[in-house]
Amino acid sequence: MGGPFARSPREHSDEPLPGFKLAYPMLAADGASCGFSGVTLGRAHVYRAVDDAICAHGSRHACPSRWCDCGFYCFHEMGAARDLACEPDHRSAVLLEVAASGRYRRYERGLRYARQRVKTVRIGRCDCGRPAELLADSGAGSVGWRRLLPVCRNCAADRPVLRPERFAELAGGVQVVLEGSPTGLGDPPADPTAAAPAAAAPAAPAEDPGTVALLSAEIAVLHARLDETLVRLEEVQARLDELTRRDRP
Ligand SMILES: [Zn+2]
Ligand SMILES: [Zn+2]
Incomplete structure (x- = not known):
């Protein structure tokens, strides 16, 4: 059958293509497995470390379709994902290094594609700015899944937490890196009450x-x-x- 759909140019790769993206770490309600959810489109859907894209709008077409915005997305550059992580809405997200394969389409700064394998999960900072070392229940989630929040030991206090090694295991063998996401900010002053006047401290803007x-x-x-x-x-x-x-x- 002809028509406009058959004419749309498609690209396909059996070779995995490297990419970078943000996601929220998720823990199944029964605590037996971990996955990820998107930070923008498809927020309600949880995907596994190795998964195939489904249409976020409930259509049954193959992803990615020219006529729809569904499918997995990634950036070509890790820097682009890090930039997005600065946005307040995305600060509790983790950075994923992925391998994209199957049908794909290019967009300005990356790919939209059918199949994904999450290779590495990079955990950045706690909300307080300290490097995160643990994953706590964020209080958010979707049906059957709790969204996890990267936290430092101070902020975790006595909350129930998941250790990064356990997350890696429950997600099906991904690599987890605690990197504290470099922000260019320095160490706090030894005595905050004795902080120098603002004029004398050429701090970052x-x-x-x-x-x-x-x-x-x-x-x-x-x-x-x-x-x-x-x-x-x-x-x-x-x-x-x-x-x-x-x-x-
Ligand atoms: Zn779709
Ligand atoms: Zn903290």
Whole structure:
């Protein structure tokens, strides 16, 4: 069968392609397995360390489809994922190093693809800014899954936690790295009450202009993708109109 769907260019890779992305670490309600959930599209869906994409909108088409935004996403560069992690909404996410395979489509800064293997999970900082060493229950989640929160030992206090080695095991043998995500911030002063006056301390600017520029670029990319989606929607609508007109007696 012909039609516009058959004409859409596709790419396929049997060789795994490296990529980087953010995700929330998840623990199954029965505590027997771990997985990941997306930070933007498909937030409600939990995927395993090795998994195939399904349509986030409940369609039964193969992912990724030209006509839909579903599928796994990754960046080509680890830096792009780290930049996204600076956004307040994503600060509790972990950074994944993945191998993408199967059908894929390119976008400006990465790939959208069908099959994924999570190789490495990089755990960054606790909300308080200290390097995170444990995973605690965040209080958020989806049906059957609790979302885990990277925390430092101080903030974990006596909360129930999952150790990173256990997460690695329950996720099916991924590598977990505690990296404390370098932020460029230094050690705290030995005595906070004796901190030097602000004028005498040339500290890092509160708003890193580089981060602002990168987030602005990210917004521009999202706008471009939205425009592209609207153009496609019009194309499909026009084709549908044409077909329904033709079928009319
Ligand atoms: Zn879809
Ligand atoms: Zn902390």
